[in-house]
Amino acid sequence: MSQYTFIDIPFNYRHTCWFCGEPASRVFDFPKNPKHVHYLQHDPMTLPACSECAAVNVASDTATIWAVRDHVKQALMNKYGDHLAIGQNWTQQELEQSEFSGALLGGFGESAWQMYLIAKQRISYQGWSLMLDSIPVEGESEAYGFEFDGVRYISLNTCIDHLIKSLRLDKELLPELIDILGPERLDYALKIAKLNKAIIPYQRDRILAEVRQQIDDQQEIERQAQAAGEFTDIEAVEVGDGVATVESIQWALNHGIVDLPALCEQEDAFFDEFAHLGGPQCYMNYYGLQLYFEARQDVTWAEDNDPNKAFF
Ligand SMILES: [Zn+2]
Known part of the structure; x- marks a missing residue:
């Protein structure tokens, strides 16, 4: 037939x-x-x-x-x-x-x-x-459909629509969470949406703001980890009226800067890197680092007082 x-x-x-x-x-x-x-x-x-x-x-x-x-x-x-x-x-x-x-x-x-x-x-x-x-x-x-929880849907939208309908979720929360988190974190987005089924717009906005904050925090942690490189155990050092901060010492070590002349040569690079702190704060950090490297020129001081001596 x-x-x-x-x-x-x-x-x-x-x-x-x-x-x-x-x-x-x-x-x-x-x-x-x-x-x-x-x-x-x-x-x-x-x-x-x-x-x-x-x-x-x-x-x-x-x-x-x-x-x-x-x-x-x-x-x-x-x-x-x-x-x-x-x-x-x-x-x-x-x-x-x-x-x-x-x-x-x-x-x-x-x-x-x-x-x-x-x-x-x-x-x-x-x-x-x-x-x-x-x-x-x-x-x-090649890219056919969207798979979630062992079910293949014809698209991400079909999947989201189905979840909203079958679980009686807030209609806007799940799609907006996916916009922020990405489809690969649908599992997590769904958990949040299931816990917040009956919400008013004000509550929805608060949840979304919190999730955005989580992502920002995570990115900040990753940025710091990247900036630290292998030098995660560095400690801040007070010298005279200045402080060499953890991040500025890590920056120096990650750039192979281990003494005062090298630091002076890379002053501009330092100010570029820490410009986001604002002028005065940036200057204070550089000043602290300068004092620290100056103090390190005294071998006895470095041996007795530098908590980071193992990294130099
Ligand atoms: Zn059939």
């Missing part, structure tokens, strides 16, 4: 829906209407499909089978989002140990975890490589 060339089917998959991995009982012709074949970027084809996936309708100008797949996944997502949410709301252990019955689980009953697993597998399933008469079908985009 197929209209076009059947895709090559590896032996292990001979009864499998290419879209979702369930048993295939029907076929999917692409395009469904042969009149639309000119929209395609590759040859038309017929694929094995389950009855649900075979029934999905796609726009007549759909250009590739992978766009069809995205569309089919979206349809499954819309239909089985509630099943997928079971795994996001509970762990298997919680379900087994709980006394939840059908009504408390939204009618899913004891098979709830099973339904979650099936939905997850079908939505994440990614067919096999497409070949027609042993010739690969070209055009699959």
Whole structure:
């Protein structure tokens, strides 16, 4: 009954829906209407499909089978989002140990975890490589979808929308957290969003400000660690009316500056590096470092009083 060339089917998959991995009982012709074949970027084809996936309708100008797949996944997502949410709301252990019955689980009953697993597998399933008469079908985009918590979504947005809906999260908090933290920290963003479901705008702003602050602090720690280089154990040294700060001593050591003449030569570089402290503070730091290097010229002083002598 197929209209076009059947895709090559590896032996292990001979009864499998290419879209979702369930048993295939029907076929999917692409395009469904042969009149639309000119929209395609590759040859038309017929694929094995389950009855649900075979029934999905796609726009007549759909250009590739992978766009069809995205569309089919979206349809499954819309239909089985509630099943997928079971795994996001509970762990298997919680379900087994709980006394939840059908009504408390939204009618899913004891098979709830099973339904979650099936939905997850079908939505994440990614067919096999497409070949027609042993010739690969070209055009699959490398970066397909977004994976989170073992489920492959067609995009980051689909994933976020699903999480907001299934976990009844604040609609704006999670997307804004992702903007700040990046998709690779969705796990962390989700924890924050789950703890703050019912919030007013003022609270949302406060949470976001706090997360931004965390990131700034982290960057500051990383910047300091980088500035310290291998000289993390340096101590500040008081000399006369000045102080050689930890950061200025680290700067000198990291630049191979170990005596007063070398420091004087690199004065401009020092002022460039510490300009962010502001003029007077920058000068005080340089002055302290100068006094320290001057004091170090006295070998006895350095031996008896310099806590950093091991680094010189
Ligand atoms: Zn299917």
